Amino acid sequence: MNGFGSAFLLAQVGAHAAQRFTERIGELDLTPPQAGLLRLVAARPGQSQQAIAAQLGTPATRLVALVDGLEKRGLIERRRNPDDRRLYAVELTEDGRAFMGRVAQAAAAHDRALTAALSDGERATLHALLTKIATDQGLTPGVHPGYAKP
Amino acid sequence: MNGFGSAFLLAQVGAHAAQRFTERIGELDLTPPQAGLLRLVAARPGQSQQAIAAQLGTPATRLVALVDGLEKRGLIERRRNPDDRRLYAVELTEDGRAFMGRVAQAAAAHDRALTAALSDGERATLHALLTKIATDQGLTPGVHPGYAKP
DNA sequence: TATTGTTATACTCTATAACTATA
DNA sequence: TATAGTTATAGAGTATAACAATA
Numbered sequence: 518m519n520g521f522g523s524a525f526l527l528a529q530v531g532a533h534a535a536q537r538f539t540e541r542i543g544e545l546d547l548t549p550p551q552a553g554l555l556r557l558v559a560a561r562p563g564q565s566q567q568a569i570a571a572q573l574g575t576p577a578t579r580l581v582a583l584v585d586g587l588e589k590r591g592l593i594e595r596r597r598n599p600d601d602r603r604l605y606a607v608e609l610t611e612d613g614r615a616f617m618g619r620v621a622q623a624a625a626a627h628d629r630a631l632t633a634a635l636s637d638g639e640r641a642t643l644h645a646l647l648t649k650i651a652t653d654q655g656l657t658p659g660v661h662p663g664y665a666k667p
Numbered sequence: 668m669n670g671f672g673s674a675f676l677l678a679q680v681g682a683h684a685a686q687r688f689t690e691r692i693g694e695l696d697l698t699p700p701q702a703g704l705l706r707l708v709a710a711r712p713g714q715s716q717q718a719i720a721a722q723l724g725t726p727a728t729r730l731v732a733l734v735d736g737l738e739k740r741g742l743i744e745r746r747r748n749p750d751d752r753r754l755y756a757v758e759l760t761e762d763g764r765a766f767m768g769r770v771a772q773a774a775a776a777h778d779r780a781l782t783a784a785l786s787d788g789e790r791a792t793l794h795a796l797l798t799k800i801a802t803d804q805g806l807t808p809g810v811h812p813g814y815a816k817p
Numbered sequence: 818t819a820t821t822g823t824t825a826t827a828c829t830c831t832a833t834a835a836c837t838a839t840a
Numbered sequence: 841t842a843t844a845g846t847t848a849t850a851g852a853g854t855a856t857a858a859c860a861a862t863a
Contacts, residue, residue: 521809522778523790524684526797531681532812533804534674567821576855581823603821603862628672634803639796640673646785646793647676653784654683659671662682717844726832731846753839753844 534631535661541623545616552620553661554583555609558593559617560659563606565598573660592616684781685811691773695766702770703811704733705759708743709767710809713756715748723810742766 570577587593592613595605720727737743742763745755
């Protein structure tokens with residue numbers, strides 16, 4: 518092992534990737550936790566805040582302010598469930614769906630910039646190796662462990 | 668791109684690696700910032716706190732408590748510079764050098780556990796690709812951008 | 818009584834600025 | 841005056857626990 522192991526490199530490059538992503542979506546006035554919530558709501562609309570919290574592995578209390586902020590901006594909305602009036606169903610608004618397009622563009626640009634040093638083949642290899650590790654380590658696809666700070 | 672891009676995978680796996688590393692060195696009653704400081708002091712002994720702060724990209728004020736804690740445990744020590752009595756030279760103690768052996772063991776075990784799903788060849792490939800990205804992105808070897816939380 | 822969502826509180830970590838001592 | 845180190849203060853972010861509404 519020359520100098521630093523793969524585990525450290527992963528943590529280092531991963532933290533760098535998170536930082537750059539934070540900067541990039543900052544241009545959309547979005548924080549990483551907000552982006553994570555948006556993506557989950559887009560992927561699985563209509564879930565309660567408790568259900569969302571469980572999937573993100575975060576206390577439900579944390580979602581209140583998070584949902585508040587995005588709701589005030591008109592990107593998501595709470596709908597009361599008529600059958601059980603304790604629950605909200607969190608969903609994207611029309612504006613929210615349009616906004617997700619811009620987020621996806623930012624994510625794609627971020628992806629290209631981060632792996633700019635790799636060839637197409639190397640990029641595919643990296644993706645495969647990372648997927649292998651993620652699966653082995655029991656990571657949930659699309660769920661970032663411990664959101665980076667806004 | 669099937670599902671998630673490499674950038675997200677990097678951030679996800681990297682955060683997971685940082686978490687597991689935090690747990691592992693926690694058994695040595697060490698936090699990631701402490702481990703980072705120890706490693707730097709071991710690699711370049713005798714530097715002032717200002718110089719260390721500059722290399723870690725952190726405000727010098729943050730180092731005070733960090734150095735305090737490790738000094739109280741007898742792992743590092745401040746030595747006054749006789750030529751310029753404003754400066755300290757931060758160095759490992761004898762106990763500190765012995766302790767670094769245990770840290771290195773923990774880091775090696777962490778490395779093996781994280782890449783357990785890969786073959787030797789795949790591990791080497793991953794290391795090469797990550798190094799390529801780290802170099803391209805201008806990351807300083809051995810310096811973690813934004814320490815994980817204790 | 819149990820559950821969803823909310824609010825209130827406390828705690829951790831960090832950065833900024835003010836202070837001291839040496840130069 | 842300028843720099844190394846320290847201390848004090850304030851800020852952001854998070855988690856824990858208490859609360860209100862509904863079941």
